[in-house]
Amino acid sequence: MRDFDEPARATGPGVVADGPAGSPTILVIDPAGEAVHDEIPATWRELTDRMRIVWLRVPAAPGWQSTVDTVLTRHQDETQPVLDVVSSGPIAADVIDLVRRHEDLVRSVLLVDPEVDVDEPFARVVARSHATPDDRVPAPLPLGHPDVVFSVVEALNELS
Template sequence: MRDFTQPARATGPGVVADGPTGTATILVIDPAGEAPHDEVPATWRPLADTVRVVWLRVPAAPSWKSTVDKVLTMHRDDTSTMLDVVTSGPLAADVIDLVREHSDLVRSVLLVDPEVDVDFPLARVVVRSHQAPDNRIPAPLPLGHPDVVASVVEALGDLTT
């Protein structure tokens, strides 16, 4: 597992967002703290043409659980907006617990290299890294990785068909 405790990850904004409001929303809860420059990662920006991407940088948001709760609660009155949650590795269990409290608002929880077994109807693993000697990126795969974005897009497409 990668180490997410580097002090540089805690700098920058706790939450960044891109995309039109009032549309489907993807809430990315990132334990690695990507997107430190007030923008969602470049690999996610094309999605922001049609959906809202809200990127929560956990190292820069020490009270991230209350922030997630607040974002989910904000969607309570907006029944027209679909909400999907993406997270990875060490946060999978905590995020699933938070979503359980708001399961009527969330369409799916998409997981990348979760550290726990997933037993929640709304959750599904979209990427699982291979533990091989030639694997250059240790698990969990960064949420900004192009393979993660492609897997999320594919999973969201499966949900709409």
């Protein structure tokens, strides 16, 4: 498993967003803290013409659980109810617990390399890294990885 306690990950904004307000929303809860330069990772940007991406950087948001509660509660007031959550690795169980409290607002939880078994009707694993000698990216796969974006888009298309 990768170490997410690097000091550089804790700098920068706790939340970054892009895409039209009122559009279907993907809330990415990132334990690795990508998006350090005040914009979502480049691999996700082409999605922002048709959906809103809200990227929560856990290392830069120490109270990330309350931030998630706030984002989900704000979404309740919007006219577009479609909200999907993406997360990974060591915080998958916490994310599932948070979504359980807002299950009426969230269509799905899409997980990458979760460290727990997933047994909720609203949650599913969309990508896993492969522990092979030629695998250059240790688990969990970064949420900005192109394979993750592809798997999330594929899962969202299946849900539509």
